[in-house]
Amino acid sequence: xxxxxxxxFLTSKVEGLEFxxxxxxxxxxxxxxxxxxxxxxxxxDTEELAFDYMFSLTAVDWFPxxxxxxxxxxxxxxxxxxxxxxxxxxxxxxxxxxxxxxxxPTAHFHEREAYDLMGIVFEGHSDLRRLFxxxxxxxxxxxxxxxxEANMIVK
Amino acid sequence: xxxxxxxxxxxxxxxxxxxxxxxxxxHGVLRLILTVDGEIIHKVDPDLGYIHRxxxxxxxxxxYKQIVHLTDRLDYLSSHINNEAVxxxxxxxxxxxxxxxxxxxxxxxxxxxxxxxxxxxxxxMGMDIGALTAFxxxxxxxxxxxxxxxxxxxxxxxxxxxxxxxxxxxxxxxFQKKVKDxxxxxxxxxxxxxxxxxxxxxxxxxxxxxxxxxKEDAIAxxxxxxxxxxxxxxxxxxxxxxxxxxxxVEFNEILIxxxxxxxxxxxxxxxxxxxxxIIDQLIDNIPEGDFQVKTPALIKLPKGEYYQKxxxxxxxxxxxxxxxxxxxxxxxxxxxxGFSNLSILDKISRGHKIxxxxxxxxxxxxxxxxxxR
Numbered sequence: 317x318x319x320x321x322x323x324x325f326l327t328s329k330v331e332g333l334e335f336x337x338x339x340x341x342x343x344x345x346x347x348x349x350x351x352x353x354x355x356x357x358x359x360x361d362t363e364e365l366a367f368d369y370m371f372s373l374t375a376v377d378w379f380p381x382x383x384x385x386x387x388x389x390x391x392x393x394x395x396x397x398x399x400x401x402x403x404x405x406x407x408x409x410x411x412x413x414x415x416x417x418x419x420x421p422t423a424h425f426h427e428r429e430a431y432d433l434m435g436i437v438f439e440g441h442s443d444l445r446r447l448f449x450x451x452x453x454x455x456x457x458x459x460x461x462x463x464x465e466a467n468m469i470v471k
Numbered sequence: 472x473x474x475x476x477x478x479x480x481x482x483x484x485x486x487x488x489x490x491x492x493x494x495x496x497x498h499g500v501l502r503l504i505l506t507v508d509g510e511i512i513h514k515v516d517p518d519l520g521y522i523h524r525x526x527x528x529x530x531x532x533x534x535y536k537q538i539v540h541l542t543d544r545l546d547y548l549s550s551h552i553n554n555e556a557v558x559x560x561x562x563x564x565x566x567x568x569x570x571x572x573x574x575x576x577x578x579x580x581x582x583x584x585x586x587x588x589x590x591x592x593x594x595x596m597g598m599d600i601g602a603l604t605a606f607x608x609x610x611x612x613x614x615x616x617x618x619x620x621x622x623x624x625x626x627x628x629x630x631x632x633x634x635x636x637x638x639x640x641x642x643x644x645x646f647q648k649k650v651k652d653x654x655x656x657x658x659x660x661x662x663x664x665x666x667x668x669x670x671x672x673x674x675x676x677x678x679x680x681x682x683x684x685x686k687e688d689a690i691a692x693x694x695x696x697x698x699x700x701x702x703x704x705x706x707x708x709x710x711x712x713x714x715x716x717x718x719x720v721e722f723n724e725i726l727i728x729x730x731x732x733x734x735x736x737x738x739x740x741x742x743x744x745x746x747x748x749i750i751d752q753l754i755d756n757i758p759e760g761d762f763q764v765k766t767p768a769l770i771k772l773p774k775g776e777y778y779q780k781x782x783x784x785x786x787x788x789x790x791x792x793x794x795x796x797x798x799x800x801x802x803x804x805x806x807x808x809g810f811s812n813l814s815i816l817d818k819i820s821r822g823h824k825i826x827x828x829x830x831x832x833x834x835x836x837x838x839x840x841x842x843x844r
Contacts, residue, residue: 339775340776341563341776342778344776368690369690369693371693371695371780371787371789371806371811372778372789372791372804372806374791374802374804376793376801376802386776386791388778388789392690392704392705392706395711399776399778420693421688421691421692421814422691422692422693422811422814424814425811425813425814426810426811433527447519448519448523448843449520449523450520457525457528458527468528469532
């Protein structure tokens, strides 16, 4: 599907989607947090979309408002690409997002990384432990307000 | 003692074995916590972070030109291609079109890097299985590539040859001749590789039927590069989203349907031939022209998101930049091929023996700094 076809197809299927500007490299869509899993199932299982390959999962700190997750999806059949954004609630105390690791198994590791370094809690993840850092580490280093006076050079 | 006397109620139990972080077969500091019953693996739990350097966090502090130099330290065997990924992302974001000369040289360098990486992998794979001779052959030939690199770039491993806007400096006058000499030599050496290892019955038996990845699993787990092409998945970024001069050359994407360790091995062996074909097509046709275009001393990307995929020797490397218009990126993410390839290790190792795990890890071709970042 072309970009415009993709956009109108998704608009007709799901309500509440926010599409990014037309100048972005790939079609970008922000999904309400509570609709994430349904949306991912739709992307993967719909015949015309067939987004079966999640090639990247990125956690972002939209300081000072909320944390976010960016999913990059591609269809190995049609070769179209979609970027899905989802945001958590308040960055202080409402930082959970539903897991997609059962829909896309590659997300299993990526979500553990995102939890470790950004502190996003993936609800329903089967094994949400720290991946890189030790279990007793305090804080999440990729956050914008993370402070480590001994090991960080701040310019 | 008759068979009836044997106590059939012998209890076996699972226990944990620590493999690494200093294990010769991991080629780096990767720790695997194995749950085994006797010698049969029930679960593999990778514990990462022993060489985590927070490169993504450092990128948020540095300028775009500085970031290029950090990427050498991701997958140090594909350092040129890593540099290229960041440069392409920045160039595309700024709308810079680099001269054809740059594209050609970048592509030749990338293929030389891929050859060197596959040579090292081949030698080390033999060593992991127990055939030490292969290592000597591979390093003999890899040395020639390192010499070519050293002459033009000044470095043998961490090259830093790409900069946003082109190349650091022009190629050495003797570059083309040396590359052609190397290709001539390696065309003769590669069949030796095959007689030495690929057709060896012991080697084959260690790999065939070991670590099977199905097509569906490979896509679902985000496996890319030769490891996925060994399962018959077309995923070569050079073909699907061509960059640099890959749209100007003809080459085959090597696909083997089998999905076991030996198929992944064969994909890389055949890829080396294709890399030589690509270099052959380009080396005599490098256009005249500038080797870089002028870029601002301090690059600031327009506000927005940029993604660039490239094909390293290990698979698909993605560079994802979120810019807020300042001199440093707001968020810089590396989608490293090794990280996603590692995630399938647990699934495909279950039921195999510990010695097979070594073969599987070799066939997936891990470079640990690429996984840890």
